[in-house]
Amino acid sequence: MRCWEEFHLNGYYNTSMQKLAAATGLQKAGLYHHYPTKEDLMRRVMEFALDQFRSYVLAVSTELDLPPEQRLEKLLRRHKKLAILHRRGCFFANIALETGREGLFNEVLKTGMMDWADAVSKILSEYMPAGAAQSEALRLIMEYEGAVLFYKLTAEEEHLEAFIHRAVTNLKRASEHSISLKQV
Amino acid sequence: MRCWEEFHLNGYYNTSMQKLAAATGLQKAGLYHHYPTKEDLMRRVMEFALDQFRSYVLAVSTELDLPPEQRLEKLLRRHKKLAILHRRGCFFANIALETGREGLFNEVLKTGMMDWADAVSKILSEYMPAGAAQSEALRLIMEYEGAVLFYKLTAEEEHLEAFIHRAVTNLKRASEHSISLKQV
DNA sequence: AATTTTACCGACCGTTCGGTAGGTAAATAT
DNA sequence: ATATTTACCTACCGAACGGTCGGTAAAATT
Numbered sequence: 001m002r003c004w005e006e007f008h009l010n011g012y013y014n015t016s017m018q019k020l021a022a023a024t025g026l027q028k029a030g031l032y033h034h035y036p037t038k039e040d041l042m043r044r045v046m047e048f049a050l051d052q053f054r055s056y057v058l059a060v061s062t063e064l065d066l067p068p069e070q071r072l073e074k075l076l077r078r079h080k081k082l083a084i085l086h087r088r089g090c091f092f093a094n095i096a097l098e099t100g101r102e103g104l105f106n107e108v109l110k111t112g113m114m115d116w117a118d119a120v121s122k123i124l125s126e127y128m129p130a131g132a133a134q135s136e137a138l139r140l141i142m143e144y145e146g147a148v149l150f151y152k153l154t155a156e157e158e159h160l161e162a163f164i165h166r167a168v169t170n171l172k173r174a175s176e177h178s179i180s181l182k183q184v
Numbered sequence: 185m186r187c188w189e190e191f192h193l194n195g196y197y198n199t200s201m202q203k204l205a206a207a208t209g210l211q212k213a214g215l216y217h218h219y220p221t222k223e224d225l226m227r228r229v230m231e232f233a234l235d236q237f238r239s240y241v242l243a244v245s246t247e248l249d250l251p252p253e254q255r256l257e258k259l260l261r262r263h264k265k266l267a268i269l270h271r272r273g274c275f276f277a278n279i280a281l282e283t284g285r286e287g288l289f290n291e292v293l294k295t296g297m298m299d300w301a302d303a304v305s306k307i308l309s310e311y312m313p314a315g316a317a318q319s320e321a322l323r324l325i326m327e328y329e330g331a332v333l334f335y336k337l338t339a340e341e342e343h344l345e346a347f348i349h350r351a352v353t354n355l356k357r358a359s360e361h362s363i364s365l366k367q368v
Numbered sequence: 369a370a371t372t373t374t375a376c377c378g379a380c381c382g383t384t385c386g387g388t389a390g391g392t393a394a395a396t397a398t
Numbered sequence: 399a400t401a402t403t404t405a406c407c408t409a410c411c412g413a414a415c416g417g418t419c420g421g422t423a424a425a426a427t428t
Binding site: 027028029030033034 | 374
Binding site: 369371372377378380385387389390394397398 | 399400416422423424425
């Protein structure tokens with residue numbers, strides 16, 4: 001959906017229905033034929049974004065033919081590709097911080113974040129207990145979101161690249177540790 | 185400044201000059217007497233916020249009577265206090281993600297973030313080499329900003345509290361490691 | 369073939385936006 | 399005591415906002 005790109009580029013409040021209409025090739029009234037309000041349209045856009053996110057990024061976590069380290073790296077790298085596209089960062093984080101206090105879209109946003117955490121946790125859990133994998137996944141996502149923030153501020157991809165490297169290295173260390181445990 | 189609170193609560197685009205005027209007890213034209221444009225006013229507000237941030241949060245890093253672990257914890261806890269006030273999160277991160285692409289205020293925001301990293305780095309450097317301290321400080325801030333994002337989404341302070349615990353624990357571990365090195 | 373529904377348009381609604389013009393009363397400078 | 403500046407007001411501007419209206423042409427239903 002073209003509306004997604006528009007919201008992603010300019011945020012919720014700084015995107016008018018006129019802009020959205022122009023982006024879709026419709027007139028404003030045409031847009032209102034499909035969606036009753038701007039808020040409602042945004043909700044649909046977010047569900048669309050969530051679907052895209054699931055099928056393009058999170059789906060990597062179930063590619064069981066790859067070893068966990070490579071799966072994690074592939075997943076993160078896909079997310080990075082989205083983030084550096086037009087230097088937009090993470091759609092969910094952007095909207096979350098912009099509309100965070102009123103919590104207009106918090107439910108969908110929470111779902112997206114938790115799905116993300118689950119996907120990463122699934123990968124990690126091959127090398128560590130479920131509980132540890134879950135909290136480590138959450139921690140990784142936090143660190144990643146911070147890295148995206150720095151990337152948006154400085155335009156240096158290095159922040160993202162360094163994060164991916166840290167994450168994968170950590171997982172490799174955990175892998176060695178889990179193997180050595182099994183050998184005992 | 186009351187304008188700060190208003191921008192912090194509602195973001196840049198969702199805060200009108202009318203709201204700002206009402207918040208300060210002035211009329212809109214009265215505001216325009218002091219600041220030529222909304223963007224200019226925001227810039228002043230951000231400098232004010234930066235000053236506050238430096239003197240209330242970052243200043244903790246120079247309280248040399250406290251051991252590094254306690255200094256770090258005190259600094260982070262002060263930041264947390266700001267974040268949970270009205271559940272607003274981190275002012276700089278909010279504005280950065282909202283206005284990130286145009287980069288309207290990126291210079292000030294970058295300054296704030298880098299000052300922050302320097303303050304944390306200063307604390308860490310007592311237990312590790314300068315280079316390591318710097319990158320670990322950056323990493324900590326990234327993780328913290330992500331924790332704030334989750335806090336804003338879920339309203340669970342636990343995300344922030346867990347982060348502080350992780351950070352302080354890590355530092356203690358680094359401290360023991362540095363002591364054991366000195367003993368060799 | 370007649371009817372209904374769908375998708376869309378141009379024009380317009382009241383409101384709010386960022387910003388300005390002109391005036392006034394108090395403080396300050398001379 | 400007079401002149402000037404400062405701080406602030408009411409009233410207003412054109413543009414843009416989110417959203418609605420009546421209408422139309424094509425598609426789908428009957």
